Amino acid sequence: MNFNLPDNKYKAIVIGGSAGSFQLVTRILATVSKDFALPIFLCLHRLKHVRNGFVEALCIKSNKPVVEPYDKEPIKRGMVYLAPANYHLCIELGNTIALSSEDLVNNSRPAIDHTFETAAYVYKDKLIGILLSGANKDGALGMKKIKEAGGLTVVQSPEDSLINAMPSAAIAATNIDYVMPIDGIIDFLIELDRSYKMANI
Amino acid sequence: MTPLFTDNGNDIDIADVRKLTDLVKQRYGYDFKDYAMSSFRRRIKRVLELYKLKSVDKLIAILDSNTDFFEEFISEITVNVTEMFRDPTFWKILKEQIIPNILLSHDKISIWHAGCSSGEEVYSMSIVLQEMGILDKARIVATDLDTAIIKKAQSGTYSMKNMDVNRKNYQRYMGVHSLDDYFKEVNGEAVMDKALMQNVSFRRHDLVQGAVFSKFDLVLCRNVMIYFNQTLQNNVLNRLHESLFKYGYLAIGSKESLIWCEIANKFIVVNNEEKIYKKIKD
Ligand SMILES: C[S@@+](CC[C@H](N)C(=O)[O-])C[C@H]1O[C@@H](n2cnc3c(N)ncnc32)[C@H](O)[C@@H]1O
Numbered sequence: 001m002n003f004n005l006p007d008n009k010y011k012a013i014v015i016g017g018s019a020g021s022f023q024l025v026t027r028i029l030a031t032v033s034k035d036f037a038l039p040i041f042l043c044l045h046r047l048k049h050v051r052n053g054f055v056e057a058l059c060i061k062s063n064k065p066v067v068e069p070y071d072k073e074p075i076k077r078g079m080v081y082l083a084p085a086n087y088h089l090c091i092e093l094g095n096t097i098a099l100s101s102e103d104l105v106n107n108s109r110p111a112i113d114h115t116f117e118t119a120a121y122v123y124k125d126k127l128i129g130i131l132l133s134g135a136n137k138d139g140a141l142g143m144k145k146i147k148e149a150g151g152l153t154v155v156q157s158p159e160d161s162l163i164n165a166m167p168s169a170a171i172a173a174t175n176i177d178y179v180m181p182i183d184g185i186i187d188f189l190i191e192l193d194r195s196y197k198m199a200n201i
Numbered sequence: 202m203t204p205l206f207t208d209n210g211n212d213i214d215i216a217d218v219r220k221l222t223d224l225v226k227q228r229y230g231y232d233f234k235d236y237a238m239s240s241f242r243r244r245i246k247r248v249l250e251l252y253k254l255k256s257v258d259k260l261i262a263i264l265d266s267n268t269d270f271f272e273e274f275i276s277e278i279t280v281n282v283t284e285m286f287r288d289p290t291f292w293k294i295l296k297e298q299i300i301p302n303i304l305l306s307h308d309k310i311s312i313w314h315a316g317c318s319s320g321e322e323v324y325s326m327s328i329v330l331q332e333m334g335i336l337d338k339a340r341i342v343a344t345d346l347d348t349a350i351i352k353k354a355q356s357g358t359y360s361m362k363n364m365d366v367n368r369k370n371y372q373r374y375m376g377v378h379s380l381d382d383y384f385k386e387v388n389g390e391a392v393m394d395k396a397l398m399q400n401v402s403f404r405r406h407d408l409v410q411g412a413v414f415s416k417f418d419l420v421l422c423r424n425v426m427i428y429f430n431q432t433l434q435n436n437v438l439n440r441l442h443e444s445l446f447k448y449g450y451l452a453i454g455s456k457e458s459l460i461w462c463e464i465a466n467k468f469i470v471v472n473n474e475e476k477i478y479k480k481i482k483d
Contacts, residue, residue, distance in 0.1 A: 090239035
C-alpha cells in the first residue's frame with residue numbers, strides 16, 4: 001500500500017484500543033524504531049484499581065521507553081506515554097500532558113475520546129489517530145474530532161479485529177483515511193518512520 | 202432514540218473561555234483564568250449541553266443577569282468525582298507510617314483536606330483515625346470551593362451504588378472492620394455515622410484566592426491541582442507550604458508531582474509511589 005505522507009508534517013500519534021488490542025500495541029512498539037521521532041500517546045482501556053504492571057508489560061518488547069506520565073509532564077519527542085489507571089490523559093496547551101479524574105466516559109477512565117479530542121485540539125492537522133480492536137464505541141467521537149481538525153485517521157479493519165465494535169463505530173462516525181489490518185498499520189508506521197529519517201538527512 | 206454520538210459540534214474557543222472567566226471574575230470574584238484548558242473547556246461544553254445553551258455568549262449572558270444561577274454553575278464547572286479510600290495503599294501508608302510519625306512528637310494532630318469534594322476522603326480519614334483509636338486527638342478542617350458539594354459532604358449521605366467501590370477500596374486498604382459498620386442504609390442511601398465527624402469542620406475556601414487561615418501537621422490536596430495550569434499550581438503550592446508546620450506532611454494525588462514546581466526544594470519525598478512529601482524548609 002502506498003501512503004501519502006507529507007514530509008515531517010505530523011507532530012504526534014494517538015493510539016486507542018480496548019479488548020483485544022494489547023498484543024497489537026506490543027507489536028507496534030516492537031516495530032517502531034528506537035529513534036522514531038514522534039511522541040506516541042496510548043489510551044488503552046484497563047482496570048481502574050490496578051496501578052502497576054501494565055506499563056512494565058508494554059516495556060518488555062518495546063524499542064522505546066513507555067511511561068505513565070504525571071500531570072503537567074512536558075511532552076518529549078520520541079516518548080511513548082500510556083494513560084494511567086483511573087485517570088483520563090489529555091493534551092494540554094503549552095506542550096504538556098494533563099490528567100483528569102472526571103467521570104467515566106463510555107464506561108471507561110481513561111477514555112480514548114478525551115485523549116483524542118484534546119490531542120486534535122492541540123495538534124490540529126498534525127495528528128495521526130489510530131484506533132484498534134475494542135468492545136465499545138469509545139474513540140469514535142475522538143476520531144471524528146481528529147478528522148475535523150484535518151488530522152489523519154487510521155482504523156484497524158473490523159474483519160481483522162478480535163472485537164470489532166470500536167473500529168466499526170469509528171468508521172460509522174467519520175471518514176477514515178486508512179482502514180486496514182494490523183499488518184497494514186505496522187507497514188504504515190515503518191513508512192512513517194522512514195519518511196522522517198529521509199527528511200532529516 | 203438516543204443518538205449514537207451526542208456532540209453538539211461547537212468547539213469552545215480560547216477567546217470565549219477568556220470572556221467567560223473575565224465575566225465570572227468581575228461579577229463574582231472567582232478566578233478560573235489559570236485552570237487547565239483541556240479540562241476547563243470540556244467542563245464549559247458540559248454546562249452548555251446540560252442547560253441546552255447554544256453558545257458561550259448565552260452562558261455569559263445568563264451568568265451576568267441571574268446571580269442565583271452562579272452556585273449551580275460552580276457545581277457543574279468543578280469536577281467532584283471522588284471515592285472513599287481512593288488509592289488504598291496510600292491510606293495504608295498514612296496509617297502505618299505518616300500518622301504514627303506525627304504523633305511521635307505531638308499529642309494532637311491537625312489535618313486539612315483542601316478540595317474535599319463530597320467528603321469521601323474526610324470519612325476515610327476519620328475511619329483511619331478511629332481504627333487507630335485517636336479520632337479524639339484530631340482536629341480536621343475540610344474545605345472546597347463548591348458550597349453545594351460541602352453541604353453534601355456534611356450530610357454524609359451517598360448513593361448505595363457508590364458504596365461498592367468504597368467497600369472494595371476499604372478491603373484493599375485492609376481496614377480492621379467492614380465499611381458497613383460505619384453507615385446505615387436509609388431509603389436506598391448510605392448514611393455515614395455522624396460520630397465520625399465529631400472533630401471535623403467543613404467550610405468554603407478558595408485555594409486560588411483564599412488566604413492562609415491556619416497551620417497543619419498534614420495537608421491533603423489530592424486531584425485538585427490537576428485542574429490547574431502550572432502557574433496556578435505553583436501559587437497554590439506556595440500557599441499549601443505556608444499552611445504546614447515545619448516537618449508537616451503534604452499528600453497530593455498519585456499521578457501529581459512536585460518535580461516541576463519551584464517549591465519542590467522545600468520538601469523532601471517521603472513516599473514517591475503515594476506522593477507524600479515533608480516540608481523541611483520554611
Ligand atoms: C476531583 S475532586 C478531589 C476530591 C478528593 N480530594 C479526591 O482526591 O478524591 C476536586 C475538588 O476540588 C475542588 N476545587 C476546584 N477548584 C477549587 C478551588 N479553587 N478551591 C478549592 N477547591 C477547589 C472542586 O470543587 C472539587 O470538589
